[in-house]
Amino acid sequence: MLTYLPPLEREPLAAGAEKPWLLLLLCFVWLIPGLVGHDPWKPDEIETAAVIQQFMQGAYWSVPQFAGQPYLEHAPLYYWCAALLAWPLQTLGMAVHDAARLTTGIWMALALWGLGLAGRELYGRRNGRVAVITLIGCIGLIIWGHHLSPQVLVLAGFSWHIFGLAYALRQPLCAGLLLGLAWLLLLLGGNWAEFILALSSALLLFLFRPWRNTSFGVSLLSALVIAVPLGAIWPIDLYQHARPVFDLWIDQYALGPFGGLADFKAFHAFGFFSSIVLWFAWPALPLAIWGLWANRRQLTQPKMLLPSVLLLVYVLWFVMAGDTRESHALIVLLPLSILAASGVDDLRRGAAQALNWFGLMTFGLFTGLLWLGWLAVHTGMPAGLARTLREASPAYQERWDVPGIIFAIALTVIWGFVIARKRPPGRLAVTNWACGVTLIWGVLIGLWQPWLDAQKSYRSVSYSLRDAIQGQKTCIDGRNIPSAPLASFEYFAGIVLQQGHQAESCGLRMTIGEEPLGDTVLWRGNREGEHKEFFVVTIVQ
DSSP states (O other), X not given: OOOOOOGGGSOOOOGGGXXXXXXXXXXXXXXXXXXXXXXXXXXXXXXXXXXXXXXXXXXXXXXXXXXXXXXXXXXXXXXXXHHHHHHXXXXXXXXXXXXXXXXXXXXXXXXXXXXXXXXXXXXXXXXXXXXXXXXXXXXTHHHHTXXXXXXXXXXXXXXXXXXXXXXXXXXXXXXXXXXXXXXXXXXXXXXXXXXXXXXXXXXXXXXXXXXXXXXXXXXXXXXXXXHHHHHTHHHHHHHHHOHHHXXXXXXXXXXXXGBOSSSBOBOOSTTHHHHHHHHHTTTHHHHHHHHXXXXXXXXXXXXXXXXXXHHHHHHHHHHHBSSOOGGGGGGGXXXXXXXXXXXXXXXXXXXXXXXXXXXXXXXXXXXXXXXXHHHHHHHOOSHHHHHHHHHHSTTOOOOOOHHHHHHHHHHHXXXXXXXXXXXXXXXXXXHHHHHHHHHHHHHHHXXXXXXXXXXXXXXXXXXXXXXXXXXXXXXXXXXXXOHHHHHHHHHHHOOOOBOGGGGGGOSEEEEESXXXXXXXXXXXXXXXXXXXXXXXXXXXX
């Protein structure tokens, strides 16, 4: 039977027993694995790394580009920050992509901080950390929270946007400053659609009594005074110094997933959001639903009203977008995590235990499988599993990565101690789940990162192409090549495949798939273990 503990019967933790440093440690252990030690991977990492490399090599500051073409998926703030961080670290021997990926860790830490402050502002002490733990436990954040991608900057911007809206009820001027900085992140690091989403969600709050006052208007006005003039610096400079690039951006990219002013897109294929939300937002989604139910009599209070309104607006924005991706759903995790924090302490004991045991069994099983697979690859036993895994990543050279092994062992042992701790039932389940996610990610990176890198990296195929075309005096027509390999060939080997009209005069042509009939083949290549993406360079007749 599902039992329930009313608030008066719960045993509150003493202030000295709260140990906030444990939350910081958990966030640190969750953040660090995967930030360094591997080449850029799909999706988006290799394009981002190539743009950052171009900035470090002296490309004009307002034009993100690689392979001689502008790359305008996002405004350039993330690239600027990554280049500034990578420049000194590169002189110390760190790879550009590893140094730049540390920027993701910084922005992700800022996102967690902003979310924690928002949860604390809405629900009081000890509740902000629950929102943070719920967020890092979300399945959809695992990859993107460690990815070389500007989308994590957007997540940080919306995290502080939520805190600013909550803080405006108490400190309007300070909240205006925070909102202005958050919106500035979206203008300089995201796109206009994300800024419009943030602004419209703030204006929508005027419909509700807690925000229907002059003080909140002052907050929003202050935010606009900060964000709009500073956010206009980049597009104005782009207009003045690279007018064709500005026209391309404003026409096709300024509105992000909605396209641009001349190529507006709306309403992507029906069902995409519903197909990903259950796993992407787990366990925040069911916990948020419970939080809404447990606090159904307080839905008109700011603590429930704010995250509920933001959730509805964010979901509507996502559903209406014309060209959306998983990464665009990250912002939905923020209000879900806050709503989850509102009901965790009211979670019925049976439900908490079910979530707890589901997490323990799932993560325990997957950790065991990760260890079994790793042992199979490195010992050859069992033979069938070892053969399958070696065929999946034939470029992998078997080696014992001692630091990674020690890290994986330490996480596995620590997880055993963590799950034995006693906490209030709801928090126990959420904390154990977040620790389980951290365990799986840490063990995966500690043991399997070299294997994954050998399978996913374009480094070897880029070097092979470089060796094959040495001595060639002509360029390569790369008009049919996707952005990821296009960026890879430039990033790893310095090979720029020509695009547009410039490619018409090239003496070599690269294609993907079957060899063109009648053409002389100069080079064939693919990533080892890749069965779909085969590159062919032919001599143009």
